[in-house]
Amino acid sequence: xxxxxxxxxxxxxxxxxxxxxxxxxxxxxxxxxxxxxxxxxxxxxxxxxxxxxxxxxxxxxxxxxxxxxxxxxxxxxxxxxxxxxxxxxxxxxxxxxxxxxxxxxxxxxxxxxxxxxxxxxxxxxxxxxxxxxxxxxxxxxxxxxxxxxxxxxxxxxxxxxxxxxxxxxxxxxxxxxxxxxxxxxxxxxxxxxxxxxxxxxxxxxxxxxxxxxxxxxxxxxxxxxxxxxxxxxxxxxxxxxxxxxxxxxxxxxxxxxxxxxxxxxxxxxxxxxxxxxxxxxxxxxxxxxxxxxxxxxxxxxxxxxxxxxxxxxxxxxxxxxxxxxxxxxxxxxxxxxxxxxxxxxxxxxxxxxxxxxxxxxxxxxxxxxxxxxxxxxxxxxxxxxxxxxxxxxxxxxxxxxxxxxxxxxxxxxxxxxxxxxxxxxxxxxxxxxxxxxxxxxxxxxxxxxxxxxxxxxxxxxxxxxxxxxxxxxxxxxxxxxxxxxxxxxxxxxxxxxxxxxxxxxxxxxxxxxxxxxxxxxxxxx
Amino acid sequence: xxxxxxxxxxxxxxxxxxxxxxxxxxxxxxxxxxxxxxxxxxxxxxxxxxxxxxxxxxxxxxxxxxxxxxxxxxxxxxxxxxxxxxxxxxxxxxxxxxxxxxxxxxxxxxxxxxxxxxxxxxxxxxxxxxxxxxxxxxxxxxxxxxxxxxxxxxxxxxxxxxxxxxxxxxxxxxxxxxxxxxxxxxxxxxxxxxxxxxxxxxxxxxxxxxxxxxxxxxxxxxxxxxxxxxxxxxxxxxxxxxxxxxxxxxxxxxxxxxxxxxxxxxxxxxxxxxxxxxxxxxxxxxxxxxxxxxxxxxxxxxxxxxxxxxxxx
Numbered sequence: 008x009x010x011x012x013x014x015x016x017x018x019x020x021x022x023x024x025x026x027x028x029x030x031x032x033x034x035x036x037x038x039x040x041x042x043x044x045x046x047x048x049x050x051x052x053x054x055x056x057x058x059x060x061x062x063x064x065x066x067x068x069x070x071x072x073x074x075x076x077x078x079x080x081x082x083x084x085x086x087x088x089x090x091x092x093x094x095x096x097x098x099x100x101x102x103x104x105x106x107x108x109x110x111x112x113x114x115x116x117x118x119x120x121x122x123x124x125x126x127x128x129x130x131x132x133x134x135x136x137x138x139x140x141x142x143x144x145x146x147x148x149x150x151x152x153x154x155x156x157x158x159x160x161x162x163x164x165x166x167x168x169x170x171x172x173x174x175x176x177x178x179x180x181x182x183x184x185x186x187x188x189x190x191x192x193x194x195x196x197x198x199x200x201x202x203x204x205x206x207x208x209x210x211x212x213x214x215x216x217x218x219x220x221x222x223x224x225x226x227x228x229x230x231x232x233x234x235x236x237x238x239x240x241x242x243x244x245x246x247x248x249x250x251x252x253x254x255x256x257x258x259x260x261x262x263x264x265x266x267x268x269x270x271x272x273x274x275x276x277x278x279x280x281x282x283x284x285x286x287x288x289x290x291x292x293x294x295x296x297x298x299x300x301x302x303x304x305x306x307x308x309x310x311x312x313x314x315x316x317x318x319x320x321x322x323x324x325x326x327x328x329x330x331x332x333x334x335x336x337x338x339x340x341x342x343x344x345x346x347x348x349x350x351x352x353x354x355x356x357x358x359x360x361x362x363x364x365x366x367x368x369x370x371x372x373x374x375x376x377x378x379x380x381x382x383x384x385x386x387x388x389x390x391x392x393x394x395x396x397x398x399x400x401x402x403x404x405x406x407x408x409x410x411x412x413x414x415x416x417x418x419x420x421x422x423x424x425x426x427x428x429x430x431x432x433x434x435x436x437x438x439x440x441x442x443x444x445x446x447x448x449x450x451x452x453x454x455x456x457x458x459x460x461x462x463x464x465x466x467x468x469x470x471x472x473x474x475x476x477x478x479x480x481x482x483x484x485x486x487x488x489x490x491x492x493x494x495x496x497x498x499x500x501x502x503x504x505x506x507x508x509x510x511x512x513x514x515x516x517x518x519x520x521x522x523x524x525x526x527x528x529x530x531x532x
Numbered sequence: 533x534x535x536x537x538x539x540x541x542x543x544x545x546x547x548x549x550x551x552x553x554x555x556x557x558x559x560x561x562x563x564x565x566x567x568x569x570x571x572x573x574x575x576x577x578x579x580x581x582x583x584x585x586x587x588x589x590x591x592x593x594x595x596x597x598x599x600x601x602x603x604x605x606x607x608x609x610x611x612x613x614x615x616x617x618x619x620x621x622x623x624x625x626x627x628x629x630x631x632x633x634x635x636x637x638x639x640x641x642x643x644x645x646x647x648x649x650x651x652x653x654x655x656x657x658x659x660x661x662x663x664x665x666x667x668x669x670x671x672x673x674x675x676x677x678x679x680x681x682x683x684x685x686x687x688x689x690x691x692x693x694x695x696x697x698x699x700x701x702x703x704x705x706x707x708x709x710x711x712x713x714x715x716x717x718x719x720x721x722x723x724x725x726x727x728x729x730x731x732x733x734x735x736x737x738x739x740x741x742x743x744x745x746x747x748x749x750x751x752x753x754x755x756x757x758x759x760x761x762x763x764x765x766x767x768x769x770x771x772x773x774x775x776x777x778x779x780x781x782x783x784x785x786x787x788x789x790x791x792x793x794x795x796x797x798x799x800x801x802x803x804x805x806x807x808x809x810x811x812x813x814x815x816x817x818x819x820x821x822x823x824x825x826x827x828x829x830x831x832x833x834x835x836x837x838x839x840x841x842x843x844x845x
Contacts, residue, residue, distance in 0.1 A: 045804070047614040054571065127579075185582050187616055205625055206615045207804055208699075208796035244697060244794045248681070252696040253794075256688055381807075408563065411809050415565035418580055455578065 035237035036531050038515075039259040041250050042241045043524075046210045049199075050187040052127050055169035055447075057436065057523070061263075064228065064525050065212050065239070066107075067173035067193035070098065070117065071165030072229030073522055077342055077441065079165040080229035082221065083112070083174060083194075085147075093156035093477060099148040103219040106176050107198045114143035119180035121164075124172040126184035130444050131172065133474060134163050158477040159444060166445060167228050167522040168438030196220070196232040196527050197239060210241035225519055225528045232527040235517070239526055247383075254279060254510060260531060261511040263524050266383065270326055273510050284509040284520050286338060286437035287331070290323070290388060290502035293448060295429050296461040298422045300374060305367035307497020308350065310374075310430070312360040313399035314392075316353035320503035322387040333504045336449075336490045338437040342479075343486035348494045353503070360399035373404035375423045377416060377431040381409040388432045388502065417458045432502065438522040443473055443489045448499055451492075459498060466492045540833070544826045551822040552604070552815070556597055559811050565589075566613050566809035587613060600815065609819070610812035612805075619816035622801065629699045630797035632709065633790075634782040636717040637724065642775060645725040649732025649771075650759055656737050664729060671726030680719045680792040687715060697794040716793040720786055724778050731774045735767030742766070768839040776832035780825050 044058040051063030072082040081087065085101040104112035118141045125135035137157040143149045151160065164172055175193060182188045191199040197212035204210055220231035242259055244250045247266035251273055253259045265273060265281065273279050292314065300306040316332040324330040333339035334346055334353045350356075376396070378389035393405040404423075408416070413431060421427040440446045449470075450456030451463025469492060473485040494500065511518060517528045567584045584590050588599065603610060609619035652661040688696035694715055700708035739745065740763050748762050787799040798817065805813035836843050 047808075048570070048616075185586065189616060205796065206617075206622070207800060208625075242698065242794075243796075245800075246791050246794070249697050249792055249794055252684055252689060253698075256692065256696050258695055258697060409807070411564040411566075411569050411807065414568035415563065418565070418568055 036235070038236040038239045038261070038526070038529060038531055039242050040239060040261045040263060040526065041244045041253070041259055042210070043264040045207055045243045045245075046241065047206050048187065049189070049191050051173055052124050052170055052184065053187045057168070060168055060171065061524055061526075062191075062199070062210070063171065063173045063193075064195065064523065065197040066191050066195045066199045067175065068104070068112075068195045068232075069165060069171055069173060069228065071161055072227060073165050073167045074226035074229040075520055076226075077522075079161040080223075080226075082165070082229055083117075084164075089160075093158070094153045095150055096153075096160050097144070097148065097150045101219070101221070102147070104194055105217055106194045107192050107215060108176070109217075110176065111146070112174060112194050113146050113177075114149035116177045116180065117174055118143060118149060119177035120174045121172055123175075123180045123182070123184050124170065128166070128170040128172070129447065130159065130163050130166060131170070133444070134159070137474075156475060156477065158473075158475050158482075162442065162444075165228070168436060168445070169447070171228075194218075196234045207243055209243065212239045212241075213237065220527075227519070227521040228523065228525060232525075234527050235530045254512065257512065260515050261509060261518075261529075263509055265508040265510045267324055267326070267329060268383075269510075270329065270508070278513055279510050280513060280515070281508045281510050282518060282520075283506050284518055284524060285507040286341075286522060287333075287504035287506055288434050288436050289333065289338060289440060289504050290319070290385070290432055290434050291448070291499045292392065292430060292432050292502055293459050293499045294497055295427070295459050296496075296498070297420050297454075297459070298427050298429070300367075300369060300372065301429060301497065303367050304495065304497050305363050306369060308495075309360040309363040309367065309369075309399060310396060310401065311351055311494065311497055311500040312356040312363070313395040313401070314351075314353060314500055314502060315355040315395055316501075316503040318355075318395065319388055319391050320505070322391045323385070324505055329506045329508075331504050331506075333501055336440070336493055336499075336501055337443075337486065338441055339504060341437065341441045343442070343483060345483075345487045345490060347487045348491050351494050351500060353501070355395060355398070357399050364400045369400070371402050373402045373423070374429040375427070376403055376405045377413045377428050378405050378407045379410040379413045379431075380407045385410075385432060385434060392430075392432060392502075420454075420460065434505070436507075436523070441522070443470055443486055449489070449493060451496070451498070461496055461498045463492065463496050463498070466496065466498075537830075540830050544823070547826060548819060548822055552601070552819060553597075555815050555818045556600065557593075559809070559814060560593055560596075564809045566811060569808050570613060600812075604819075609816035612813045613810050614808055615810075615813075619813050622813065623798065623816060623820055626796055626798045626801045628701060629795050630783055630799070632699075632702070632713055633716055633720070633786070633795060633797060634779060636710070636713045637720045637782055638775065638779060640717055640721040641724040641728055641778070644721070645728035646732050646764075646771065648725075649729040650736050650764055652729065652733040653736035653740060653763070654755070654759055656733075656740075661733070664733070668726035668729050671722045674722075675788075676719055676723060676786075677788050677792055679722055680716070680789060683715050683719055684792075699795050699797075712795075716789050716795055719789050719793075720782065724782075727778070728771065728774055732764075732767070732771050735770045736763050739763040739767040765839065769836055772835050772839065773832055776828050776835075780828040783821075783824050783828075 042058055046058050046062050048054045048056060048059050051059045068083050070082060070084045071079050074080050083100055083104055085099045087098045089096050125131035137153050137155060139152045139154045141151050179188050179190045196215050196218045198215050200211040200213060214234045214237050220233050223230040225231050244253060247269050250262050251269040254262055255276060274281055294301040294307050296302055320330040332353050334351055335344040337343040376389055376393050380386050389405055393403045396403045416428055417431055419427050443449050448457045451461050451466035453462035454460055469485055469489045473482055476482045476485060514532045516530045519525055519528050567580050571579050571583060611618055612622060648664050652664040655661050684696045687694045694711055698712055700712045702709050745762055748758055787803050790797045790799040802817050
């Protein structure tokens with residue numbers, strides 16, 4: 008009898024423990040998402056990692072947003088006005104904006120946040136250089152006074168990537184820009200649960216019930232940021248097969264970026280929706296202008312002429328539905344996209360390339376192409392590129408390494424004999440490359456620029472003109488001239504565009520299409 | 533006994549020192565820079581230089597080692613470059629998953645493999661022996677990820693009995709904890725079962741040929757008692773040794789299984805740390821593993837006292 012009692016107590020205990028766990032899981036609406044990568048760094052101003060940027064959009068708000076059509080729209084800003092000469096911008100903040108700790112968002116918080124961002128972000132640095140001062144006019148209004156007209160104020164303040172100017176409390180923004188913040192207090196639609204944060208396992212957000220969304224419908228990073236779930240969990244799953252299994256088994260609701268190898272399996276399942284939530288991304292071939300042979304623009308042009316977008320993209324993306332060619336350095340279909348350039352077609356021009364090599368006096372010295380074998384999103388491109396370059400007459404030394412080694416090595420300015428490099432391929436999101444001032448590799452300022460260190464005074468001058476321009480037709484014509492110059496100098500070249508698909512279960516509704524992945528407006532039925 | 537314990541504890545000091553020097557040196561000699569990975573794709577060379585300075589990576593290697601070593605002597609394993617949390621805290625976070633997986637795997641393994649090994653030895657050369665040995669050869673030969681995906685397909689996707697990924701902490705309930713561990717533990721068990729069943733069979737089969745077994749039989753003892761009290765007890769030392777080594781290996785991280793089932797254990801932490809060149813984290817985990825191995829070996833040695841009264845330390 009006593010034994011039976013003990014056994015029944017044990018069974019009851021087990022059932023209760025199970026039951027309580029089930030209630031805890033299902034009592035609230037929980038959205039479970041596999042993010043594109045593990046969230047390791049929480050400071051979106053300190054790093055340009057996409058996953059940290061997306062975390063930023065969950066917990067912070069921005070002064071301006073970009074709608075689905077790419078137009079800049081006020082977000083935290085209620086109203087703004089510009090002086091006739093374009094040098095004074097006055098902003099007022101929306102009523103009711105508050106941080107997660109309950110304190111109101113003030114002009115002082117905005118100014119401190121912009122100052123920190125302006126130390127790190129390239130466009131922010133340009134804006135701060137043009138700025139005379141920023142002053143708080145009241146708790147909810149401030150102005151920016153420029154030394155000369157600055158044409159990109161709204162674009163800079165609504166910059167969707169890589170480091171958007173997120174607004175933080177002044178006490179957090181006071182952290183020196185070269186140190187990471189450790190406090191994720193923001194005023195955005197979600198609250199970060201520091202106590203449940205387990206890097207490599209789970210990141211948890213809960214709905215910010217005090218958030219007051221804008222009244223406009225949500226669009227891109229602009230409009231009303233309505234949250235319809237109580238809690239969002241980012242579940243870190245690294246294995247592509249595990250991600251697919253978990254989605255099919257209903258253990259997660261959404262995969263932010265579907266790995267290409269799972270495309271067929273997920274497409275065939277009626278319970279799963281594949282949705283191109285992001286604009287297409289682009290692969291680019293980057294050349295090192297600091298060391299020979301690409302110090303000679305003709306050599307660089309010859310390498311670019313070897314590109315076969317179809318061959319490269321097919322090797323990497325496999326399915327035709329997942330890629331397309333694009334010869335613009337801006338995303339095809341975006342506001343500055345143009346096919347205008349002197350020679351680049353995306354189709355290999357091997358005879359022309361060979362002639363150029365001869366004209367440039369190529370001595371047959373091997374060119375080092377770095378191949379990141381561990382990076383599945385990129386690792387099929389370099390072998391195909393090596394073959395194309397060989398066909399164009401280059402002596403190619405493709406060196407295989409892991410991605411961390413590649414990113415270390417690309418920072419080396421030494422000649423190839425001393426561990427330097429000549430070429431590598433990487434990828435970018437549309438939010439990075441849609442505007443010449445946003446795009447890190449589009450620099451001609453030599454040693455101070457991005458890896459490759461091209462010195463091109465004409466490019467820098469065109470970018471300065473673009474920065475000052477306030478009329479869109481003028482900007483478009485300057486953007487085309489910039490493209491022409493980038494390809495003439497051979498700084499980098501587009502390889503093609505890839506489709507980024509999100510996968511989610513049929514009971515998930517309201518996933519937005521935006522320049523970056525955003526997690527508001529999602530309903531779980 | 534006490535002198536033995538003191539001697540063994542003191543012997544860990546040079547082991548840990550050698551491990552510390554080796555891991556420190558190898559990390560610095562290997563290609564790859566954590567700073568470039570931290571800063572991200574759009575980071576400039578200038579930013580990389582600043583961060584490297586901040587982390588002290590521009591200092592000479594001896595200075596870096598002394599700095600790390602002095603913190604280590606104060607019990608501080610340092611802070612992860614990426615996650616900005618103490619290494620000890622990160623190891624602690626992952627310990628529960630690794631310990632849980634180890635415990636369930638060992639329970640399953642020992643509960644199945646030892647009786648099977650004993651039975652195979654008892655009927656050595658018979659059909660049971662042959663079947664068991666065939667299965668154990670299969671267990672050795674099939675890669676763990678294949679076993680994992682087959683189990684996932686059957687019990688997760690097809691029958692929908694068990695989750696296919698993740699780990700539930702014990703405070704979320706006993707059943708959620710257990711059901712998340714069943715598939716990964718079964719995957720690992722199949723490999724360890726093969727090993728332990730073979731060792732058990734060999735050790736028990738050898739014991740069964742001893743004179744004292746014949747004497748016991750002559751006294752009319754039952755076969756079950758004979759196997760358990762005489763044969764198995766005397767064959768325990770190699771079996772316990774293999775179980776102990778298995779435990780150390782499981783604690784040291786079973787990366788493939790942890791990755792396939794998304795178990796946030798020490799194995800995954802190690803791989804993440806290596807891929808991102810998180811030096812303090814790699815150093816801390818390696819030292820922790822070294823210490824774990826030393827402790828488990830010590831426990832194995834001490835356990836011999838239980839099984840063989842002739843052993844004296």
